[in-house]
Amino acid sequence: MKRISIDPITRLEGHGKIEIFLDDAGEVANAYLQIPELRGFEKFCEGRLVEDMPQITERICGVCPEAHHMASAKALDDVFHVDPPPTAKKLRELFYSAFYVADHTTHFYILGGPDFVMGPEADPAVRNILGVIAKVPEVGKEVIKAREMGHEIIEMVGGRKIHPCAALPGGMSHGLTEEQRQHIEEMARSLVEFGKLSIKVVDDVVLANKDYVDLILNDSYIHRTYYMGLVDENNKVNFYDGKVRVVDPEGKEFAKYAPREYLEHVV
């Protein structure tokens, strides 16, 4: 039996490993995805101060600490039975949206996207951010600028660029000055332009590549799966708040529940 190992997986942040076993005919007999590391957060958070959770759990990741910071903050609201005032909610949404832009920029241009931009036949050595910059140089500079702006907003609202500190049960530890608000608005406008540019890159470079489109529309490339996300009262996606909704591969609702009922549905 032949064995193919992909270790580490470089298209996502964190540690992962894929093992594929082929039978004598060269067909896939078995495939495994493994996460070969123990973090221990569930255990060492026990007994710690509850208000420290946003700053401890976010150490899970240096790329997406903001998501863990917010998840902990929202759990704290629930533990303390408090609802943040409108200003704090807006600050948190602003913070999370800035993170969303910065993180997706990282994902598309640095982790998952280079394979698509460079094409299915490209040498693995160029399937990275440097290859992307060489192929679409006018975008490279914008990528770096966009990530910088995203993180500047994250620091202004969350206190720090990486591993923010501002979330407290019931709100945020500080507000914004009018000057900062204006600066954020300016940056947000140019980030919208950057988003449009990124869609153009997908249209012009990825979808214009017939080889790639044939590959991704191929049956073996299609993964029918359930989807889970937060939705508002109209079942529209919401990144910060709402209910958890799971839909099946046909898009039919499978489950919908408040975050605090997570254990009843998932375990």
Next chain:
Amino acid sequence: MKAFYRPYEIIPDPEKCLLEQGILCAGVATREGCGALCPRANMPCTGCYGPLEGVVDQGAKFLSAVASIIDSDDPEEINKIIGSIRDPVGTFYRYSLAGSLLRRARIK
């Protein structure tokens, strides 16, 4: 200080030292370099940049700074004030317990 507060228990004056307002801020015992990011956001320093040069035990330095601002001569009252500090190990040794004097890790 007559009492110490957890960060969600009071709204600090952003112009004043957090420790002076009863919030356990590790700024006094931590190497600078970050630009005091957390205190500028009204949150206490947790000491992530580590001890100053020449300091063997960051938590002990932080503890001694805190001890020196307890405002009482009455042992019973002092105990009460110290009692308002929750999770002292996690607070004073957030990042430095493994290399601290506790359990004699550093004594050669």
